[in-house]
Amino acid sequence: MQDIFIRDEGEGFPLVLVHGFLGSSGMWKPQIDFFKDYFRVITPDLPGYGKSNKAKSHNSIQSIANLLLDCLEEKKIDKFYLLGHSMGGM
Numbered sequence: 001m002q003d004i005f006i007r008d009e010g011e012g013f014p015l016v017l018v019h020g021f022l023g024s025s026g027m028w029k030p031q032i033d034f035f036k037d038y039f040r041v042i043t044p045d046l047p048g049y050g051k052s053n054k055a056k057s058h059n060s061i062q063s064i065a066n067l068l069l070d071c072l073e074e075k076k077i078d079k080f081y082l083l084g085h086s087m088g089g090m
Contacts, residue, residue, distance in 0.1 A: 005051035006071060007043040010036030014077050017043045018068070020086025024050025027085070039081070044068060046088070061090045 007025050015035055017028045025043035035041050046064055047055035072080065084090070 003053060004047055004067065004071065005045040007032065010039055010041045012039045014080035015039035015041050016080050016082050017041065018084040018088030019046065020088045023085065026050060044071065
């Protein structure tokens with residue numbers, strides 16, 4: 001599995017925020033600052049963006065979604081709210 005950078009702040013029910021094309025987890029800073037008082041806010045940098053390594057073989061929305069699910073599973077998260085922007089919402 002490819003390593004990706006994931007911000008993980010706050011406590012409570014997980015809220016996963018996924019950035020869009022050419023974005024990064026940094027775009028969610030205002031939302032993180034607000035929601036971290038109510039949720040565990042998880043914001044990944046998708047492969048090739050932000051602080052994540054260049055994409056290895058994730059060339060489809062489906063493969064990126066599977067990668068994110070694998071990362072969440074590693075963190076023992078199986079239920080969460082999901083909010084995506086642009087490509088991150090697909």
